[in-house]
Amino acid sequence: MDAVLNTGKAPHIRKSTAELKRPSREEAEAAVRTLLAWAGDDPQREGLLDTPKRVAKAYEELFSGYFQDPMEHLERTFEDVGGYTDIVLVRGIPFHSHCEHHMLPFIGTAHIAYYPSEGVVGLSKLARVVDIFSKRLQTQENLTAQIASAIDGSLAPRGLAVMLEAEHQCMTMRGVQKPGVSTITTRFTGVFEDNAGEQAKFMSLVRG
Template sequence: MNDCPSAWDPVPVLDPRRALRVVPPAADVDLVEAERAAARFMQALGLDLRTTGLERTPQRVARAYAELFSAREFELTTFPNDEGYDELVLARRIPVRSVCEHHLLPVVGVAHVGYLPGNRVLGLSKLARVVEHFACRPQVQERMTVQIADYLADQLEPKGVGVVIEAEHSCMTLRGAQARGADTVTSAVRGVLRDDARSRQEFFALTDRAGGH
């Protein structure tokens, strides 16, 4: 299982050079009880767990959701901006894998995350790690978008931050409205990317290009 503090705990603001711990203590995940609960849930829906195909499904369900609610530990590595780089840094199409907190159904999509550096620059892979951290819990897309933007603004102290998430919610495409092929787009901008029209336009133009719009 992939190795989040409790998925519902607020994320503390840490020094950018310290490790952001995202691995729950082992005692927080009770796979045995989760498997029992999954079995009871399936039986309550009229499923026969004695069949060959379903007999081990409760165990698989428990492990699958434990993995979906867990992110890998990482350090938010930053480096001095010795060259004084002051243009946009943008990581496009970062995979997003989350779970809708209202139905516990998958949310799958991509994130475009960018920032205008201040005194420090960030290791590029860490943008993907931050996205993964906030996605690995029951979520709503609007909150996740704001959390990523605010966290990077707090930790990195850049001149600006922008986040766009495009995702398909299976709670909307597979049930209810059954709007197959529909996706949801959310955005959050901070600092210069919010206040300066040209910088904001550049950011959204680049993310639109990434999405194939």
């Protein structure tokens, strides 16, 4: 069962990493020990002694997107494309992010298509943009809007389509506990925005 959410609004403005005071590694590890004790376990037992260090290290990787600039990967474009002006689609980009409400993962795939205006970007760069934004605390709606805004603002394509499909562990592990439910979010700009035919073309290509 799919829940479809359209994201027409701009993403919320958030403070930059530079504006926030980052706690020390020691403070982060102490916080993990507090959570372990709150959950009902003993942080001093053998199996948990190194857990705070492991969690802090894992968080550095899982949330590394806060310290990367997605625009850097969209700066270089290629104009020598033999006059190609049709749709460019990169589909099935895997991603994993974390819900900002429960800090539980949501995992899925992203599909990105655009009509070039003055050039194209390296295909791997679109995947890197997805990775950078997904490695932050997110909602799927905001993640969709951020990816679209970055690509649209940098490439200025004639049209852009972004679709994310994901399963949220905050729905499967807790709460209503409904495994197998996927959420779909979309963002369209330019020729895709008000053109049902272009949106249908995009969906047809995504579905293969």
